[in-house]
Amino acid sequence: MAAEIKAPPLRQHAEAPALAPGAMEASKPYVATAKMQEAIGFPGELAEGWERRALDKMGELLGKYRSLKVYLDACVHCGACTDKCHYFLGTGDPLNMPVARQDLMRSVYRRHFTLAGKLFPRLVGARDLTKDVFDQWYTYYNQCSECRRCSVYCPYGIDTAEITMAGKEIMDAAGLGQKYTNEIIGKVHRIGNNLGLPGPALADTLAGLEEDVKEETGADVRFPLDRKGAEVLLVTPSADFFAEPHVDSLIGYAKVFHAAGVSWTLSSHASEAGNFGLFIGSYDQLRTIATRIREAALELGVKRIVVGECGHAWRVAYSMWNTLAGIGAGGDDPYAQALQRQLDGRYTQPMHICEVTHDLIRRGALTLDREANDHRVVTFHDSCNVARASRMGDVPGGQFRIPREIIRAVANRYVEMAPGTTHDATFCCGGGGGLLTDELIDLRVKGALPRMEALRQVADGQGVNFMATICAICKAQFTKVLPYYGFKMGMVGGVHQLVSTAIRLGVPH
Amino acid sequence: MTALFVLLLYTATAVLVAGVGYRVWDYARTPAPLKIPTTPAPTTRGGVALRMAREVVLFESLFRSNLWTWAFGWLFHAGLALVLLRHLRYFVEPVPAWLAFVQPFGIWAGVAMAAGLAGLWARRFLVPRVRYISTPSDHLMIVLLLAIALTGLAMTFVAHADIVAVKAFILGLVLFDWQPLPGDPLVAVHLALVAVLMLVFPFSKLLHAPGLFFSPTRNQADDPRERRHLAPWAARLDREP
Incomplete structure (x- = not known):
């Protein structure tokens, strides 16, 4: 790979580039051992x-x-x-x-x-x-x-x-x-999550977060692990446990549950929402990895299953968990019934954390201070798997409406990027599908071009300084790639990071 | 000559029906194990039927994608549909009033069809991206369709064919009471090319026609949380320990 990776120049008009045969023939990821x-x-x-x-x-x-x-x-x-x-x-x-x-x-x-x-x-x-x-x-x-x-x-x-x-x-x-995906799939089986974070380390991390939030807000916000009898099992990408800016969204989910008085728990057995079985097209891997969530839900006796901010994980959860592991509704076979009887039928299963938060906002269950986000001019990057392979809410297109309504409820200044680059026409961040690995950085930088062009437009035109998204891969990819295009890496963050900033705990609503 | 064409057209019809029939059966028996509709997608079967109808009749996705390709493609397909309708008159006797009404439109539809094809072919030369992906068979397919359209139009505008005799020949095929093929070279060429088209249909990209109806990204309803979608081979996995 070339020593110096450079971002391609932004295009004035969104015309297709001239053909450059062989331009990327040297780009390939490491082969799995x-x-x-x-x-x-x-x-x-x-x-x-x-x-x-x-x-x-x-x-x-x-x-x-x-x-x-x-x-x-x-x-x-x-x-x-x-x-x-x-x-x-x-x-x-x-x-x-x-x-x-x-x-x-x-x-x-x-x-x-x-x-x-x-x-x-x-x-x-x-x-x-x-x-x-x-x-x-x-x-x-x-x-x-x-x-x-x-x-x-x-x-x-x-x-x-x-x-x-x-x-x-x-x-x-x-x-x-491919090394990156296949090594990670090995880790999820061996350790329980993609990042290879073992149970005790996870417990430590969560305890640390409780202290941090206590210091920041004075509230006793809990980050429970393996708590039997909790109402909600939260399954979230493991990057949420310590990567920046991911962890700020995890704090946001915890504050939402705290404010709403909903008991919840994480699981050390299923401490990962990501399912790289999707990326390598393996039904067996998809199914085995999804089955961990089912096992955790049965073991902990939860009534609801909620998924954190992760694009491909939400695709798998929304579109495939019911098929793969009987997590959903309408299964009339004994396998599916064993879980579906336990889950609370009044709620959709599984639910996206944005659906949960959106619902609470609509019912007036959260106290939100929009002005707390006034230092931010926010735009929203639709993550590909959420936009084109899933849904939120009851009607088609809820996957676009719900996160935007949350943002508008927690921030005063919101700007859309150009049509044709959002909603179901959104551009991938450039790091999805199992390509989020360092040796592919040249490809990742170049693949981010269309999104960076749209972001440049609203950054220069309307002063956008925060791009919210609901995908762990998008967050990691943009954090790495934004500087190549002259943006600050801290410009990207989660929707629940914004919620976390605005939410007021311990205030009667 | 007549015997040759009778044989050719029967063979072509048999290959078309059996070939496409086999493909449709093959698509239908192959399961789609996972829910993969391209969202936002309709949540009900009725909604799916409507989405599919918009794709089939209006080429909705192509419209969003590229206006030139859409315009030429739609012109060609709509023209072809009307032209096929017009040709029904060779297969029925007497000709019903609505079919007689369609006839003059059918002629202009033939022109539209040829114009659409010409536009699509031009794209294969003029747009570098499309030129890059074009194979010899892509060009030949357009040549074949264009030749069919042009020989057909020639029989209307240049050298009138004896359509009474043509109709007698075709009705003869339908009724298994064979009549002589008129000795008009244009008719012979036109019919031979149509036979070739029918013969290659089941083995070529023309399978996009039945294929669209079996495309899971378009024909699945968006209801995975409400219904458990399970392919037979996947259901067996649930029963294993």
Whole structure:
């Protein structure tokens, strides 16, 4: 990787960049070691016969996932997606155009699984699965953050994330894994969270937070761990326990529960909302990791499950927990019923912390001092997984409305970024999908370009100095990347960080 | 000549019906194990039907994406739909009043179809991003459709075909009472190209037509917290220890 990483210049008009073939061909993450691979059930390396294993896996996935089968067939190369990916906009590498990224797999699919590709490979762009092709997969499937922006614009809804996930699963099955994601998945199984924070250290951290908040507010705000019989189990990304600015949101959740008089607890068994099984497309990993939450909920006897500020975790929780672990409603099988009978049916399960806070604000249960945030001019960055793969509240679009209404309830000065860069057209932060690793910093900086352009506009035009978001990856990515674009890293923070600033404890409302 | 075309058209029809039928069956039997609608998405089946209808009729997502591609694409598809409707008259006797009414519009629809195709083809040369992703088969597909449209238009505007004889030939195919194919080269070329289109349909990107209806990001309702969505192969995992 080049010694000096620089941000690309901001574009005056949001036009697509000139094609720069090969611009990012050297960008690839570290490969997982044999030990990391084997720890989560994958072959350690690309050993003899890997092609067969890869193609067998592809065949298996084609039979298991309608999305993969339909999406590999349906693309007409219309080009609608070609200027929608933040990595393409930031790098100009044509293989970062969603359709071209899909074609890396589609070409192999055509060659090995379709009549046209078997008979006329050149005519339809079919290629044998060779080591070169596989290396290209590794390079470019690790330049997709699975943010689904392309799927919004595709006339058939083709979701490149589905292809990328399948690509990663096929590579894992053949013995070629990505270190960052696969090492973390190992940690979550071994220790309970992505950051590898063991139970006693977590208890210490939480005790420290109680002291800090006591000092700041004078209130006895608790951060309970493994408390049986609590009403709410809070599952939050482990970055919330000590990373900046994440921890300020954790303090915000605790203050909200305190002010509302809701008993809650964290779990050391499930001290992580993140589920990297999603990033590598592994149903088994998704399910095993999600099952920890189910086990913790059953063990602690909680009535509600609430998820903290984490984008992909909310996607998994909202869209998949009911499927994977029976956390939700409407399951009539014994497995799902065992948990669904325990949970309080008056509440939606699982709930986002923003839904909880929004509800309390609406009912007037919180005392909020908007002026406390007057030093901030706030904008909101919609996180991709929340915006395009989940919902909050009862009606479509609640995932946009609810966080904004919370911000307006706790801050006086709020500004929207340009249309076409927010809501379901939002740009990924550039670090999602398992790419939040140091060796990919060049890609991450460039991928942040479209968001940075929109932020620059409101920062210069309306004096925005705080970009709120509800995703641990967005927070970590922006903290790192903002300085490359001449912004202060402290400009990014959580919605509940704003809530934390404004909320008044111990004041009768 | 007649025998050859009778054979060709029967074969093409059989391949089209069986091929697309197989694909549809294959898509339908393959489960979608996870909820992946692109949100915001409708929360009910009725809402999903409406979303799908907007995609099929108006190309809603493409409209948001790129106005040129949308305009050319919609022009082509809407033209094609009307042209197909117009051609129904070769298959039914007597021709109902509404079908007779459609006829003059069908001619202009043919022009729109060709214009849309020309625009889409031009994009494959003029827009570098689209040029980069275009394969030989993408170009050939447009050539094929354009040739079908132009030979069809030529029979209206340049050298009138004996459409009474054409209708007799086609009704003969439908009723298994074969009639001679008129000796008009334009008719022969037009029919042969249509047969090629039918033959390649199930093996090509033309599968986007049935594919759209099976696209989980578009056809799933956004209700994962209210209903437990479980594929058969995934349900088995719950029962294992």
